[in-house]
Amino acid sequence: MTQFMPAHKQSLLDSELLYLHELMPPETWDQLPSHHPASSWLGGHFSLRRGQKELNYINTEFLEGRMQWDRYKQRLLRETSTQYQNLTGHHEREDLHIFPRMRKNHPKLARGFAILDNDHHTIDAQIHDIRALIAKLRQAEAADMALAEKLAKAMADSGQWLYRHLSDEEDLVVPIMGLGY
Template identity: 35%
Template sequence: MTASTPKSNHDAIADNTLDASMPRHPESRLQSEWLFLYDKLPPDQWFSNDYVYKTSFWLSIHADIRKRQHVLIQISDAYHAGDIEWLEYRSQISSRINQYIFKLHQHHNIEDTGYFPQFMRMYPQLKAGFEILDRDHVHLDTLLNELQVLNSRLASSNTEDKALVEQLHQRLMDASELLSQHLTDEEDLVIPILGLN
């Protein structure tokens, strides 16, 4: 009869990796080893009484961004479907695009200069995850700058310009696709940090 040997640290780590949580969406770029805080505070607890006072402000900002983007796409789709005329489209979408861009730049600036560096100091093992989010911000800045140029053209256009509307729509869709992934990846990293600290 042979005595059983205790598991090595390597074996324990391998077992933990098999049990590691997966992020909330299949397109996530987050590695399972970055989700150790997510394991401790999964999404079904983010609004619980124990954590909501720490997590709700960040989640509400993201909800506002998603809502603004949804409204912009609805207006664009309504114009494409012929449900609204050119002048109504222009008056509805132009100021909303300006506010959308302003809110995103404001939120990203606060993250880039304050929160993300602080979070990386607290959890250096999450640096690679925050670098993904930083690269998203750079890409989003490019898309938002292009959107701003197109929107300025729209605001000064007195005649219907379907090509311009199509360009605006495409930039909105590009931003929507990237933001959808970015916001969810960000929440999976950030909300557990906020809730547990």
């Protein structure tokens, strides 16, 4: 049996959890029809990655002096609201509907789903902390570089966690969805 490696170099998954890649290797995922549930789910992940990149971009533009405070504040407030609502909704669907069924049908993957569940709790805590900083941003009238730096760091750190988490989810879940298990 071929040993498959996780997509992300800092993955928390090991090759034992990736046995379904034998039946549906990652290089075939983009061949799924656009109406397939796995394609839709991967599209959600693409949107979350794009949203995270936008947050990083806004923070960098302001901190490097290429964006004025008022524009930074307006864009960051809007984009964080969208990104974290989308992320929270995505995780709620997974936690309440998708993962319980998969756990039941694939008990060999229980350890992998425990990792994803722990990630969801960690990401929820990160979002909670970021939202507390966003509340301060909403109240700030004058430019506050210290606050902007805290926001940029919190969002970048959360983003790195999110990127690894999304890759781990894909490694574990796409073969199940793609194979109709």
